[in-house]
Amino acid sequence: MKKNLFAILLMIFAAVIAVGSVTVLGPCVHEDGSKGPCADAGKALLIDGCVMAILAILITMVNRRGLRMALFAAALCAAVIGILLPGVLMPLCKMDTMHCRAVMQPSMIILSGAAAVSALTGIITERSRKA
Amino acid sequence: MKRFSPVFRNLTRKPGRTTALILLTAFLALSLFAGTMVVSSLRRGLGSMENRLGADIIVVPAEAESKSSLKNMLLQGTIGTFYMDASAVDKVRETEGVQKASAQVFLSSMKADCCSVKVQIIGFDPENDFVVKPWIAESLNRPLGDMEIVIGNRVATDVGEIFRIYDQRCLVAARLAATGTGLDTAVYCNMNTMHALLEAAEEKGISHKIDTGNDAEVVSAIYVRTLPGADVGLVNNRLNGKIRKATAVRTTGMLTEVSDSLGGVSRTVAVLIAAVWILALVILFIAFAMMVNERRRELAVYRLVGMSRSMLSGMILKETALCSLAGAVCGVLLGALAVFPFTTLIETSLKLPYLAPGTGTVAAYAALAIAVTVAAGCAASLHTASKLSRVDPGSTLREGA
Numbered sequence: 001m002k003k004n005l006f007a008i009l010l011m012i013f014a015a016v017i018a019v020g021s022v023t024v025l026g027p028c029v030h031e032d033g034s035k036g037p038c039a040d041a042g043k044a045l046l047i048d049g050c051v052m053a054i055l056a057i058l059i060t061m062v063n064r065r066g067l068r069m070a071l072f073a074a075a076l077c078a079a080v081i082g083i084l085l086p087g088v089l090m091p092l093c094k095m096d097t098m099h100c101r102a103v104m105q106p107s108m109i110i111l112s113g114a115a116a117v118s119a120l121t122g123i124i125t126e127r128s129r130k131a
Numbered sequence: 132m133k134r135f136s137p138v139f140r141n142l143t144r145k146p147g148r149t150t151a152l153i154l155l156t157a158f159l160a161l162s163l164f165a166g167t168m169v170v171s172s173l174r175r176g177l178g179s180m181e182n183r184l185g186a187d188i189i190v191v192p193a194e195a196e197s198k199s200s201l202k203n204m205l206l207q208g209t210i211g212t213f214y215m216d217a218s219a220v221d222k223v224r225e226t227e228g229v230q231k232a233s234a235q236v237f238l239s240s241m242k243a244d245c246c247s248v249k250v251q252i253i254g255f256d257p258e259n260d261f262v263v264k265p266w267i268a269e270s271l272n273r274p275l276g277d278m279e280i281v282i283g284n285r286v287a288t289d290v291g292e293i294f295r296i297y298d299q300r301c302l303v304a305a306r307l308a309a310t311g312t313g314l315d316t317a318v319y320c321n322m323n324t325m326h327a328l329l330e331a332a333e334e335k336g337i338s339h340k341i342d343t344g345n346d347a348e349v350v351s352a353i354y355v356r357t358l359p360g361a362d363v364g365l366v367n368n369r370l371n372g373k374i375r376k377a378t379a380v381r382t383t384g385m386l387t388e389v390s391d392s393l394g395g396v397s398r399t400v401a402v403l404i405a406a407v408w409i410l411a412l413v414i415l416f417i418a419f420a421m422m423v424n425e426r427r428r429e430l431a432v433y434r435l436v437g438m439s440r441s442m443l444s445g446m447i448l449k450e451t452a453l454c455s456l457a458g459a460v461c462g463v464l465l466g467a468l469a470v471f472p473f474t475t476l477i478e479t480s481l482k483l484p485y486l487a488p489g490t491g492t493v494a495a496y497a498a499l500a501i502a503v504t505v506a507a508g509c510a511a512s513l514h515t516a517s518k519l520s521r522v523d524p525g526s527t528l529r530e531g532a
Contacts, residue, residue, distance in 0.1 A: 092287075093287075094286065094287040094288055095250070095285060095286060095287060095316060096285035096286075096287060096315075096316070096475050097285060097316055097475055097479060101287070101475065102473070102475035102476045102479065103473070103476055106472030106473055107472075109472065110468060110472065
């Protein structure tokens with residue numbers, strides 16, 4: 001449990017990102033059911049969250065230090081992409097009051113940031129762990 | 132750091148107890164910082180709204196459901212499209228007690244035209260305007276040209292870009308400073324641009340004609356400044372009597388309503404902060420009281436190896452101060468994460484003007500929250516520190532033998 005603490009934390013954040021991107025933390029849906037330009041960012045965040053979750057599951061299943069570090073590094077990259085996805089890599093709606101800008105973007109940046117910190121701490125912990 | 136070394140050892144030796152103290156103090160700092168930030172932002176928003184309204188009376192068509200539509204438009208950015216005959220402007224100007232009158236025309240953009248959402252377009256008359264022009268002058272040091280627009284702070288289009296409204300290409304000339312009100316999501320243009328946009332809207336089948344059905348010029352609101360010393364209430368009554376199918380609304384009344392709502396929110400936040408603090412301080416006090424028995428033997432040993440009573444009290448206070456400081460910093464950071472990224476969400480949920488304070492004020496509030504939390508933590512442990520320092524080492528160690 002102690003060895004996999006940061007992998008579990010990563011898994012929790014990844015799950016919240018994936019589930020959130022299709023529920024309360026997702027892109028804008030207009031009253032007529034149409035989707036805004038932020039819909040693609042929502043889909044990308046779902047994929048990013050799933051990738052991070054799969055990486056975290058793999059970390060808990062692997063014992064080799066080098067491989068665990070590589071998986072943590074991959075998860076760190078995915079988390080950084082998660083930070084940049086809404087608004088930088090993918091467009092959002094052009095009004096700050098829209099749901100994608102008021103809720104999705106800040107939540108996803110905070111959650112991806114927390115996932116990045118977990119992955120980074122995982123790498124540092126693995127480095128200091130005896131082989 | 133060496134002076135703190137036994138303190139650090141004591142804290143790291145009992146990680147559970149230390150974590151609990153840090154969490155508790157973090158909770159105190161979070162509630163204080165986040166609560167203060169919300170109330171302060173609401174107060175700043177109200178001040179900004181007072182400054183931006185810039186008029187004593189606003190005359191709107193009766194169909195605007197007296198002042199509620201206008202208030203919603205100003206506070207929440209709700210689209211308001213109501214019109215009256217432009218001849219009302221001259222009638223207002225002729226009214227006794229009126230110093231200046233400036234008309235504005237409101238139009239709603241089509242959805243998905245630019246921003247996947249409707250945008251409020253406000254046309255003003257540069258020759259007579261005294262409401263929007265001073266505000267625009269802060270961002271644009273030349274007159275606003277035809278087919279040029281100035282965007283509110285929350286419209287995410289850059290200066291120099293083309294903003295399409297009803298297929299008309301408008302150049303974004305400047306971005307306005309944030310007001311914390313619904314005006315931040317609006318777009319401003321001069322009357323020539325507005326007439327072009329109204330015609331374009333007509334072509335798209337969106338009528339702005341008034342009930343009479345004629346092609347007379349229309350206005351949506353008339354902002355009125357009264358003569359110095361004039362009785363605003365009396366002028367308001369005169370306007371209500373003179374202008375048919377229109378309602379004159381005193382801005383002070385509107386601001387008082389907002390101020391009352393703000394007072395309600397401030398009181399709720401204050402009660403919540405007080406409840407959290409009372410609860411957390413009681414828990415802290417109980418936690419320290421429980422520590423007295425737990426650490427009695429440990430401190431008796433310290434006394435036997437030569438530590439004075441004041442040194443023992445100091446050590447306990449340092450432990451508490453360190454835990455409180457760590458907790459307070461964590462709490463303030465968490466509070467900042469909860470408040471700043473979600474400013475828009477808080478504003479739309481509260482439906483009140485909301486403008487976050489400047490960096491200096493935020494830093495001052497953060498420092499204050501940290502100082503108050505550390506002081507509260509130390510105050511809660513004072514009784515325990517003095518009680519533990521009075522422990523008789525001989526009898527305490529014999530009790531446990």
